[in-house]
Amino acid sequence: MIRIEKERIDEFIRALMETWSVYAPARDGKNTLFAPVEDPAGIDHGIFNTDKSPKEIFFPHSEVLFEFEGGEIKKVERDARPIAVWGLRGCDARSLRLLDKVFGSAWQKPDNDMFEDPYWKEKYDDSIIFGTACNEPRSTCFCNWFGAGPHDGAGMDVKVVDTGEAFILDPVSEKGKKYIGSLKGWAEATKKDVTKMKAAAKEADKAMGEVFGMDGIQEKMADLFLKPVWNDIGAKCVNCGACAFICSTCHCFDVQDEGKKGKKGKRIRIWDTCMFPIFTMEASGHNPRDMSKDRLRQRFMHKFSYFINNYDEHLCTGCGRCVIVCPVNLDIREVVREVMACEA
C-alpha cells in the first residue's frame, strides 16, 4: 500500500500517462462522465459515481468494426496504448467484469476464440483499473444487495481510498501489485492511514440501505413469466430505454452500415436496447416481443434470471443510475421486491 498526498496526485497521474491512455471522471457541462485525461489538473476527484456509465471506455456507444471501400475491408487502428482508468467506483468495476464475461470470454464455447469479442479484448485485457472506494454512498446505491460494499475492491486492480489528506493505493489484483511494486518515490501507507481507511469503510457501510435478499430470484422470475405481475410492473414504463443506455451492465448492440453499397463506408456497432420494439422486429413484420410488458420483462429477466443461468451472476451491480434517470420513477429495487413478494 502506498500513500499519495493529495497535492502530489497530478504527479502520479502524469507518470501513469507516460505509458497508459488514462480515463478519469470529468465534467461535460452539467453531466459527469469518464473522459480521456489530457491534463491531470483537469480531473475532478470529487465526482461521485458519474452520470454516464464508464462502460463506454471499453464498449463505446458507437464503435467502428471495420471500414470498407468497394469490396475491400480495412481494420481501424486504435490508440495502441493500454487503458488505465482512474476513479472507477466499485459497482462499475464489477460491471466491467460482468461485461468481460460476455465479450471477453468464450464462456459458452470454451477454447473457441470465434466467440471472443476482439474489440473488447484489445481494450480491456491490457487495462489497469484504479477504483475509488465510496466514502459517502448515495440513497440510490445498492451494491450491498449483490454481496459487495462501498469499499469492496472486486474488479479493481488497485483500490484507492481517500483519507482526506491523501489517497491510499491498495493493490488488489496481481496486475495491481506488480504496478504498485514497480513504483518508486512514494511512501508506504502509515498505521494511521490504515486506521482511517478502516473507519471510512465502516462509516460507508453504515450509510448503505438494508440488504434485500434475492436468493432464488432466477427461478422465481421464470415461474412468473406468464403472470400478470409484469403488466402491473410495466404499466407505467414508456419504453424510453434510458435505463438501458445509462446502465453499466446493459450491453445489447445493433450493427449498422454507414455509407453506400460499393463505395466507402464503415460497419459500426451501436448500443441498442430490448426496450425498443424494433429490437426484435423481424422483416416479415412479426415481433416476438410485441407488447411493452414483454420488453420490460425481458430486461429484468436478463438481469436477474437469464444471466444467472448463463454466467452465475446477476447482471446488475447496484449502481443506481437507472433509478435516477427513469422518467416514470420505475425503481429497479421495487421491481425486485415486487417480484420476490409475488406468489407464482
Added chain:
Amino acid sequence: MSNTYIPIQMKVERIEIEDPDKALRTFDLVFVNEEDKKNFEYMPGQFCEWSLLGLGESPFGIASSPTETDFLRFTVSRTGSVTNEIHYLREGDTIGIRGPMGNWYPVEKFKGGNVVIIGGGFAFTTLRSLIVYMLEHRKDYGDITVIYGARAPELFIYKDEISEWQKRDDIDIQLTIDNPAEGWDGRTGFVPTVTKEIAPSTENTWVVVCGPPIMIKFTLPVLSELKFADDRIYTSLERRMKCGIGKCGRCNIGSKYICIDGPVFSLAELKKIPEAF
C-alpha cells in the same frame, strides 16, 4: 485472435429462381480464398450471416450439405431491405458471409434410427441439407420419410431435386399442397393434417420439423398425439439476429440464444422456455 465480425469473401456462382413470383432465389456461392474454404466446416442445420458491405447483414440457413464440397447453397426470400438487394445480385458478384454459426441437427444421434422430416414452404433449406447429408450416408439411417407442404405446386423449392428423390426407393417423399390444383395428383391438406394421416411409427424414430411458425405450432401437438416423445422431436427456430455469436443480445428465447444454443432445439428443451412459443 480471430475476428468473427469480419466476413469472408464468396462469389455468386449460380442463381436459380424458385417460384413464379421470383420472390425466392437460390444462390450457390463459392469461396474466393482457398484458405477460407479449408477452414469452413459445417453440419446440416447451421446458418451464416450474409454480409453486404454498405447494406448490412441477414442470417440464412445453409441449404447445401457438407458432403457437397464445392459450393454453399442458400435460398433467400425477398422480404426486407437486405434480402431485396440480395435479389439484385448477379452471377459473378462477390459478397461476404460470416459463419458457419449455431448448432445442427443431431445426425450422429439419429444414426441407426428412422427419420421423419416435416417441412413447409421455403423453410425447406436446412432440411434439404439434412436430406442430402443422410442420403450420402444412407446406410447409417433407417427409413427416411419426408412430408413437405406448400401452398401451391409451384411454391415447392428444389423441385427438380425432389423429383429425383421421388424416383428413389430408399426415401419416401410425401408432398402436399393446401388446396387442390389442376394437374396435381399428390396429397392436399395442411402439413399437420397430412402428418396425422400418414401417422409415421414412433418406433426408433426421430422427427425434424421446420417451417413457418404457424405450421410448427400445429404440427407439434399432432406429433405428441402420435406419441412421439418430446426429446425425439427437433425443430429449428428463427429470431432477428445481429452478431451471431451470443453477444448482441437480441435473439434470445429465455436464457438461450438462437445463434449459439440453437437454432436447433428439441421440443423437450423448448418446453422449458415459455418465451419459445
